[in-house]
Amino acid sequence: MQHVLSYLKPYRKWMIVAWIFMLIELFVELWQPLLMEKIIDHGVISKNLHIIWTWGAVMLGTSLLAFASGIANSFVAAHVGQQYGFDLRKHLFEKIQSFSFANFEQFSTASLITRMTNDVTQMQNMVFMSLRIMLRAPLLVVFGVVMSLFVHVQLALIFVVTVPLLLVFLIWMMNKAAAWFSVVQQALDRVNSVMRENLAGMRLIKAWMRGTYEQERFTKANETLMTRTMSVLRLIETITPVLLFVMNMAIIVILSVGRMEIHTGSATAGQVVAVVNYTTRITTALSIFTFITMAFSRARASAQRISDVFTAQVDIVDDERAHDTNIQEGEVRFDHVSFRYPNSHSFVLKDISFVVRPHETVAILGATGAGKSSLLQLIPRLYDAIEGRVLIDGIDVRQMKQESLRTYIRFVPQDILLFSGTIEDNIRFGKEDASMEDIIQAAKHAQIHETIMKFPKGYDTLIGQKGVNLSGGQKQRLSIARALVGTPKILLLDDSTSALDLKTEGKLLQALKTYTCTTFIVTQKIQTAMEADTIFLLDDGVLLAKGSHNELLQTSDLYRKMVESQFGKKGLGDVKTAT
Numbered sequence: 219m220q221h222v223l224s225y226l227k228p229y230r231k232w233m234i235v236a237w238i239f240m241l242i243e244l245f246v247e248l249w250q251p252l253l254m255e256k257i258i259d260h261g262v263i264s265k266n267l268h269i270i271w272t273w274g275a276v277m278l279g280t281s282l283l284a285f286a287s288g289i290a291n292s293f294v295a296a297h298v299g300q301q302y303g304f305d306l307r308k309h310l311f312e313k314i315q316s317f318s319f320a321n322f323e324q325f326s327t328a329s330l331i332t333r334m335t336n337d338v339t340q341m342q343n344m345v346f347m348s349l350r351i352m353l354r355a356p357l358l359v360v361f362g363v364v365m366s367l368f369v370h371v372q373l374a375l376i377f378v379v380t381v382p383l384l385l386v387f388l389i390w391m392m393n394k395a396a397a398w399f400s401v402v403q404q405a406l407d408r409v410n411s412v413m414r415e416n417l418a419g420m421r422l423i424k425a426w427m428r429g430t431y432e433q434e435r436f437t438k439a440n441e442t443l444m445t446r447t448m449s450v451l452r453l454i455e456t457i458t459p460v461l462l463f464v465m466n467m468a469i470i471v472i473l474s475v476g477r478m479e480i481h482t483g484s485a486t487a488g489q490v491v492a493v494v495n496y497t498t499r500i501t502t503a504l505s506i507f508t509f510i511t512m513a514f515s516r517a518r519a520s521a522q523r524i525s526d527v528f529t530a531q532v533d534i535v536d537d538e539r540a541h542d543t544n545i546q547e548g549e550v551r552f553d554h555v556s557f558r559y560p561n562s563h564s565f566v567l568k569d570i571s572f573v574v575r576p577h578e579t580v581a582i583l584g585a586t587g588a589g590k591s592s593l594l595q596l597i598p599r600l601y602d603a604i605e606g607r608v609l610i611d612g613i614d615v616r617q618m619k620q621e622s623l624r625t626y627i628r629f630v631p632q633d634i635l636l637f638s639g640t641i642e643d644n645i646r647f648g649k650e651d652a653s654m655e656d657i658i659q660a661a662k663h664a665q666i667h668e669t670i671m672k673f674p675k676g677y678d679t680l681i682g683q684k685g686v687n688l689s690g691g692q693k694q695r696l697s698i699a700r701a702l703v704g705t706p707k708i709l710l711l712d713d714s715t716s717a718l719d720l721k722t723e724g725k726l727l728q729a730l731k732t733y734t735c736t737t738f739i740v741t742q743k744i745q746t747a748m749e750a751d752t753i754f755l756l757d758d759g760v761l762l763a764k765g766s767h768n769e770l771l772q773t774s775d776l777y778r779k780m781v782e783s784q785f786g787k788k789g790l791g792d793v794k795t796a797t
């Protein structure tokens with residue numbers, strides 16, 4: 219909670235202003251019963267109109283002052299609450315940007331979205347309430363009791379028993395509700411997660427007619443959210459009746475004792491009215507505790523969830539000694555590299571060593587799950603090797619600043635992601651200051667320029683969400699153009715040409731040869747691999763063999779089997795490149 223509240227520091231002055239307005243309101247509220255006592259005892263009972271008019275005017279004036287202070291307090295509280303929410307969201311977003319892939323596996327996307335929206339809103343509400351009523355209500359209770367003791371000790375003694383008991387009850391409820399609210403937030407995460415998956419996979423769901431199943435999945439998550447929320451609300455809703463019952467009993471006691479006291483002359487009617495008035499004000503303040511309990515309990519659960527994000531250890535950070543590096547050549551060396559994912563115990567890459575000379579092209583072949591993508595991800599340091607070193611131009615990637623390392627490496631992942639915007643925007647994503655010529659050049663090399671020119675708006679064509687208006691092959695080529703626009707030193711293509719026909723792919727591979735960069739191509743196609751200078755054969759995380767196509771035909775049974783499976787036995791001798 220403390221860390222999350224530290225973002226209030228810049229607004230301390232405004233908070234004090236809000237509290238000053240709140241104190242004015244509180245002062246008036248506490249003074250009103252005393253004025254009432256005066257008007258009844260010295261005005262109404264004594265039939266003194268002057269007193270009634272004078273103190274009536276004072277009551278009206280102070281009420282107007284309280285009214286104006288209330289509005290000013292609300293205004294400032296809303297301002298601080300909104301600014302605080304803005305800052306919290308901004309810092310959360312920045313923290314999430316610094317997350318490594320391992321961190322993203324720790325928090326689901328849906329949960330991060332809930333934390334950045336719903337949880338921040340809960341904190342925002344709590345700040346608003348703390349400036350508006352959260353402090354006013356307890357102060358009103360405490361000073362209400364003190365003032366009624368001041369008016370008439372015997373009449374007010376009932377509070378000395380009831381109010382502490384009620385406070386203990388409220389604090390107990392608050393603690394209980396906080397734990398329950400954190401369970402409610404988890405259920406909300408689940409609803410968000412089901413919704414997110416459903417919307418992202420809508421095409422698949424429709425094509426596979428899984429609508430009913432999805433409906434059931436959502437209903438289940440939604441029901442859990444509802445029942446958990448109902449349970450916590452039921453708990454909270456017991457507060458007000460308990461409060462009202464106890465305080466109404468207190469009023470009955472005050473009226474009975476008051477009647478006797480007036481009879482014996484040890485209390486005036488004005489004093490009894492004033493103490494009853496304090497009782498109703500204290501009851502209102504205590505019933506506000508229901509909302510405060512709810513807001514505070516929710517905020518406590520939300521603060522914890524936000525704090526978990528802020529305190530998450532980012533495992534891939536720049537070392538203190540890391541320096542900016544210009545990758546000049548693009549030599550990539552793996553030195554006895556072993557790797558497993560942070561959430562797993564089994565190694566997916568085992569003792570891999572190789573050197574890829576600058577400007578060489580390497581094709582990585584292997585069965586699915588062999589570790590091809592994992593190997594690529596170690597080069598731009600999306601993950602760190604558990605054992606061994608990854609070196610570029612002889613420097614360990616952990617000694618380079620991530621920003622400078624990634625400036626020179628272009629990674630085209632297996633799952634293509636395009637952003638909403640124009641085609642030009644999407645290609646420019648690779649290099650913000652790229653000229654139109656650079657963009658067209660990259661598109662030509664990626665074999666997508668002609669397709670783009672066929673669209674009525676050419677490079678200004680708007681890409682729908684995630685590129686829905688493009689074919690799989692078009693999306694792949696566009697994402698390759700995005701990688702080429704920055705003239706990379708190391709290019710990593712993770713099965714990024716799988717949807718291309720052999721002819722287009724051949725042209726693309728030829729165009730890539732004009733780039734002076736080291737290229738890694740993960741592929742399932744022998745035809746593609748044959749275009750590379752070297753082929754790496756990965757099997758179950760082990761670099762089983764490496765060499766040219768002809769060398770591997772001689773040395774690797776597995777490679778021969780792969781060639782056979784794609785071209786037949788006869789094709790072993792006369793496989794030709796596509797170009």
Ligand SMILES: Nc1ncnc2c1ncn2[C@@H]1O[C@H](COP(=O)(O)OP(=O)(O)OP(=O)(O)O)[C@@H](O)[C@H]1O
Nearest residue numbers: 559561562566584585586587588589590591592593
């Ligand atoms: N984020 C992850 N967390 C844990 N294990 C993972 C993760 N990503 C991949 N793996 C596991 O690592 C192994 C290698 O996966 P990788 O994606 O590198 O294989 P691949 O050769 O690229 O497969 P494909 O050709 O199907 O893309 C697999 O067993 C996979 O289950």
